[in-house]
Amino acid sequence: MIKVEDVTFTHDGAAGPVLDGLNLQIPEGDLVLVIGRTGCGKSTFLNLLNGLVPHFTGGTLAGRVEVAGMDTRTHAPRDLAGVVGTVGQNPRAGFTTDTVEDELAYTMESLGYAPDVMRRRVEETLDMLGLVALRQRPLDTLSGGEQQRVAIGAALTSGPAVLVLDEPTSALDPTAAEEVLAAIQRLVHDLAITVVMAEHRLERVIEFADHVIRLDAPIATLQDPADAMAGHGLQPPVVRLGHALGWDPLPLSVRAARRRAADLRSLPFSAPARRTGAAVLASLAHTGVRYGREDALRDVEVDLRAGQVTALMGRNGAGKSTLMNVLAGTRRPDLGRVAVDGRDPATLQGGDLISRIAYVPQDPTDLFYTDSVAAECAATDRDAGQPAGSALNRLQDLVDTVAVDTHPRDLSAGQQLALALAIQLAATPRIVLLDEPTRGLDYPGKVAFSRWLDRLANLGASVLVATHDVEFVALVGDRVIVLADGEVVTDADVRTALTSSPAFAPQIQKVLSPLPVLTVEEACSL
Amino acid sequence: MSSRWLHPGAWWVWALGLGAAATRTTNPLLLGLIAAVATLVVMARRPQAQWARAFSVFVRLALFAIVIRILFGIVFGLRVGTTTLFTLPSIGLPEWMAGVTIGGVVTAEMVAIAFIQGAQLAVLLICVGAANSLASPVRLLKALPAGLYHVGVAAVVALSLAPRIMINVRRVMQARRLRGRPTRGLRAMSEAAVPVLESSLDDAINLAAAMDTRGYGRTTAVRPGERALQATLVLAGLVGIALGLFAVLGASGWGWALLVIGMALAVGGILVAGRWTARTRYRPDPWRWPETLAAGTGVLAGAAVLLSATGTITVPLTWPTLPLLATTAVLAAALPATFTPPPPMPWSTA
Numbered sequence: 001m002i003k004v005e006d007v008t009f010t011h012d013g014a015a016g017p018v019l020d021g022l023n024l025q026i027p028e029g030d031l032v033l034v035i036g037r038t039g040c041g042k043s044t045f046l047n048l049l050n051g052l053v054p055h056f057t058g059g060t061l062a063g064r065v066e067v068a069g070m071d072t073r074t075h076a077p078r079d080l081a082g083v084v085g086t087v088g089q090n091p092r093a094g095f096t097t098d099t100v101e102d103e104l105a106y107t108m109e110s111l112g113y114a115p116d117v118m119r120r121r122v123e124e125t126l127d128m129l130g131l132v133a134l135r136q137r138p139l140d141t142l143s144g145g146e147q148q149r150v151a152i153g154a155a156l157t158s159g160p161a162v163l164v165l166d167e168p169t170s171a172l173d174p175t176a177a178e179e180v181l182a183a184i185q186r187l188v189h190d191l192a193i194t195v196v197m198a199e200h201r202l203e204r205v206i207e208f209a210d211h212v213i214r215l216d217a218p219i220a221t222l223q224d225p226a227d228a229m230a231g232h233g234l235q236p237p238v239v240r241l242g243h244a245l246g247w248d249p250l251p252l253s254v255r256a257a258r259r260r261a262a263d264l265r266s267l268p269f270s271a272p273a274r275r276t277g278a279a280v281l282a283s284l285a286h287t288g289v290r291y292g293r294e295d296a297l298r299d300v301e302v303d304l305r306a307g308q309v310t311a312l313m314g315r316n317g318a319g320k321s322t323l324m325n326v327l328a329g330t331r332r333p334d335l336g337r338v339a340v341d342g343r344d345p346a347t348l349q350g351g352d353l354i355s356r357i358a359y360v361p362q363d364p365t366d367l368f369y370t371d372s373v374a375a376e377c378a379a380t381d382r383d384a385g386q387p388a389g390s391a392l393n394r395l396q397d398l399v400d401t402v403a404v405d406t407h408p409r410d411l412s413a414g415q416q417l418a419l420a421l422a423i424q425l426a427a428t429p430r431i432v433l434l435d436e437p438t439r440g441l442d443y444p445g446k447v448a449f450s451r452w453l454d455r456l457a458n459l460g461a462s463v464l465v466a467t468h469d470v471e472f473v474a475l476v477g478d479r480v481i482v483l484a485d486g487e488v489v490t491d492a493d494v495r496t497a498l499t500s501s502p503a504f505a506p507q508i509q510k511v512l513s514p515l516p517v518l519t520v521e522e523a524c525s526l
Numbered sequence: 527m528s529s530r531w532l533h534p535g536a537w538w539v540w541a542l543g544l545g546a547a548a549t550r551t552t553n554p555l556l557l558g559l560i561a562a563v564a565t566l567v568v569m570a571r572r573p574q575a576q577w578a579r580a581f582s583v584f585v586r587l588a589l590f591a592i593v594i595r596i597l598f599g600i601v602f603g604l605r606v607g608t609t610t611l612f613t614l615p616s617i618g619l620p621e622w623m624a625g626v627t628i629g630g631v632v633t634a635e636m637v638a639i640a641f642i643q644g645a646q647l648a649v650l651l652i653c654v655g656a657a658n659s660l661a662s663p664v665r666l667l668k669a670l671p672a673g674l675y676h677v678g679v680a681a682v683v684a685l686s687l688a689p690r691i692m693i694n695v696r697r698v699m700q701a702r703r704l705r706g707r708p709t710r711g712l713r714a715m716s717e718a719a720v721p722v723l724e725s726s727l728d729d730a731i732n733l734a735a736a737m738d739t740r741g742y743g744r745t746t747a748v749r750p751g752e753r754a755l756q757a758t759l760v761l762a763g764l765v766g767i768a769l770g771l772f773a774v775l776g777a778s779g780w781g782w783a784l785l786v787i788g789m790a791l792a793v794g795g796i797l798v799a800g801r802w803t804a805r806t807r808y809r810p811d812p813w814r815w816p817e818t819l820a821a822g823t824g825v826l827a828g829a830a831v832l833l834s835a836t837g838t839i840t841v842p843l844t845w846p847t848l849p850l851l852a853t854t855a856v857l858a859a860a861l862p863a864t865f866t867p868p869p870p871m872p873w874s875t876a
Contacts, residue, residue: 050739051739052735052738052739055738056734056735056738076738077735077738077739078738078739078740078741078742078743078744079744080739081739081740081741081744082741084739086736086739086740088732088735088736090732093729093732093733093736094732094733094735094736094737095736096733096736096737096740096742097664098575098576098577098662098664101808101809102664102808105808105809106740107740107741108806108808109805109806109807109808110740110741110742110743110744110805111741111744111804112803112804112805112806113806114806115806115807115808115809118806118808118809119808119809122808136870136871138574138575138576140575140576154740155740158741325700328704329703330700330703330704349703349706350706350707350708351706353703353704353706354704354705354706357704359704361697361700361701361704363697363725365721365724365725366697366698366700366701366721366725367701367704367705368721369698369702369717369718369720369721371720380705383705383706383707384706409724423705424704424705427706
């Protein structure tokens with residue numbers, strides 16, 4: 001179905017090629033997972049298949065890519081539109097119409113399908129992806145999972161042979177991710193569509209893959225998932241557990257691991273205690289926030305304690321970002337009180353603010369306003385009144401190597417996060433708020449990041465992390481707050497919270513339940 | 527009436543008819559009536575969507591227009607009328623600027639005239655705002671002829687970029703505050719400009735890439751001769767329209783003919799270009815009697831006011847009365863509030 005022959009691709013102005021000497025053949029009807037460390041060219045590879053590379057991005061392409069018999073050299077992305085369906089990283093950014101039904105029909109309209117065919121295909125797609133109830137909804141009122149399913153549906157209606165998905169579940173809560181993956185699986189099974197997918201969250205997808213392409217391997221080939229996982233730095237928890245315990249074959253799914261772990265579950269386990277926190281640094285009392293007629297937060301009571309990492313979880317749109325904004329003083333609550341260090345955060349400005357609160361928004365690039373890492377760090381030192389070089393030292397402490405003359409926007413996701421933290425921690429604030437920081441981080445990146453948070457908490461900071469990533473919470477969290485529909489439904493220590501609900505259980509917990517084990521390290525100590 | 531989208535063209539014709547009426551009348555009662563009718567219909571038939579909230583922005587803009595016009599009228603306006611309200615210090619201007627006055631006696635008549643002139647613009651703004659919040663820009667785009675489609679997409683993307691930039695500005699300003707940097711003043715604005723533009727440009731590039739992968743801009747094979755023909759037609763048409771307009775304004779007899787020929791050529795060019803795209807339309811909005819009613823009442827209101835209004839303001843001012851024909855026609859333009867299908871509710875399942 002897809003032939004990649006001797007492909008080497010170099011971005012304009014780049015020193016070396018992103019993809020070098022790639023030779024692959026992807027058979028029809030397979031679900032292929034593209035993996036590799038951040039920045040190894042996963043998105044570039046995916047865009048090679050739909051023609052955006054090189055027609056839209058520019059750059060130098062050598063070799064040949066053929067999709068369903070069409071050479072991408074002679075076919076522009078719009079000519080491949082009927083053959084390759086593409087869903088980008090942020091589905092919302094790619095919506096071209098304003099309601100679900102119109103979005104589904106858009107590609108067919110562009111390709112000139114007959115009206116009755118369009119009508120039938122749209123109805124079929126609505127059914128297949130469970131979107132019937134949403135058909136007339138404006139796209140901006142949909143939740144993240146719903147938007148992702150609409151984007152997949154919109155790519156499907158023109159009947160493509162290949163579906164290209166870039167990080168389809170990274171931004172989604174666990175339940176929404178399951179819905180999307182179930183839909184993708186159904187497509188592979190029922191329609192024999194070839195799916196090529198990149199995803200950092202391997203724990204969610206590895207068990208569904210027929211083949212894996214490791215782009216950072218010396219020679220990237222189509223590998224069996226279990227082989228690809230052996231001896232690789234990007235193992236999801238369940239694979240790491242199997243690896244650590246020497247299981248063969250390596251388990252890829254919770255189910256496979258559970259079968260092997262029967263004897264482990266009967267071992268005694270004394271759960272190591274996590275941090276309980278000290279003095280209250282920030283508190284919300286009966287806090288409510290309304291947007292128009294809708295309650296974003298209702299009667300929320302939360303205390304944040306020093307020396308603790310608190311995870312803020314809940315569905316997309318449950319009020320996590322709103323709660324963060326209230327704590328940072330970006331949004332004044334309509335009801336109730338909020339106090340940070342005894343002060344109303346909305347009244348804090350300048351030095352008063354940065355010495356109390358560090359906030360890293362979902363998109364860290366919002367914080368950057370100069371054109372190089374060095375300039376950004378220098379501005380930070382000036383603002384915080386610290387000796388020159390302090391911010392840069394902090395940054396180099398967080399990431400091993402970063403070229404100081406790089407534009408902040410050209411950094412990798414992990415480096416951007418590090419730079420944002422290096423900036424925001426300048427005036428040693430004790431409240432650290434992080435909105436979805438692990439998006440775009442691979443496993444090694446997450447482990448490194450969790451160590452920084454550990455250190456911050458041990459130095460007495462109160463860290464609040466809004467996240468969907470249960471594996472990350474299992475690694476670093478001390479306490480979990482779950483929001484649903486603007487209300488706090490769980491506020492408990494991490495072990496109680498993550499073991500009590502299957503939706504929030506990390507893989508290791510699912511494998512070893514009823515033992516309250518959360519991480520691979522804990523499991524290995526059994 | 528079961529809910530469906532009214533043809534966006536119908537709303538635009540209706541709103542422009544009312545808007546034309548507003549520009550032709552100086553009767554404050556009639557102006558108020560037009561604004562009330564537009565507002566009533568918007569309240570009754572506005573869908574629940576982001577773009578439909580544009581109306582309140584236009585209303586604020588309208589009020590602003592009135593205030594500005596009155597201020598200008600007081601300072602620079604022609605000194606007419608006898609009912610003195612107060613006197614502003616006046617600035618003597620050199621003789622060659624005779625006719626321009628700054629400051630001086632401010633009369634009730636001057637304020638009233640400025641108010642009426644401001645209200646004309648304000649009501650026109652309200653009518654345009656009504657069209658903007660009643661007719662979905664995307665559905666309007668779908669109704670465009672195929673040859674104009676690509677230009678139309680560019681226009682819609684440009685329009686949708688404005689609110690996105692506003693959202694980006696807010697986000698970047700919040701982020702600036704969180705970095706402990708000032709959020710007001712010229713320096714803050716200039717420093718925020720770079721990240722705002724960068725993220726807006728990123729948005730635009732993402733959208734362009736997505737549209738490309740979804741077949742936007744795909745053309746059928748075009749013969750080179752045909753492309754040249756189309757370019758010639760459009761160019762000649764535009765030149766014809768320009769010359770024609772010039773001649774019409776200069777009251778030359780042959781202007782109208784040139785205008786018509788130019789338009790015909792341009793339409794021909796657009797039709798030729800339309801044949802290149804293989805685009806089809808998914809469930810196009812039909813034109814049925816509610817569309818005719820909405821467009822008709824709008825045109826009628828415009829025509830009736832055009833016939834009965836003089837368009838000049840006379841001093842001394844007299845209390846305005848409502849002319850029967852124009853009032854009835856403007857009131858009739860409120861009919862679409864009930865006699866058109868309501869827009870689909872976003873949460874309905876059918």
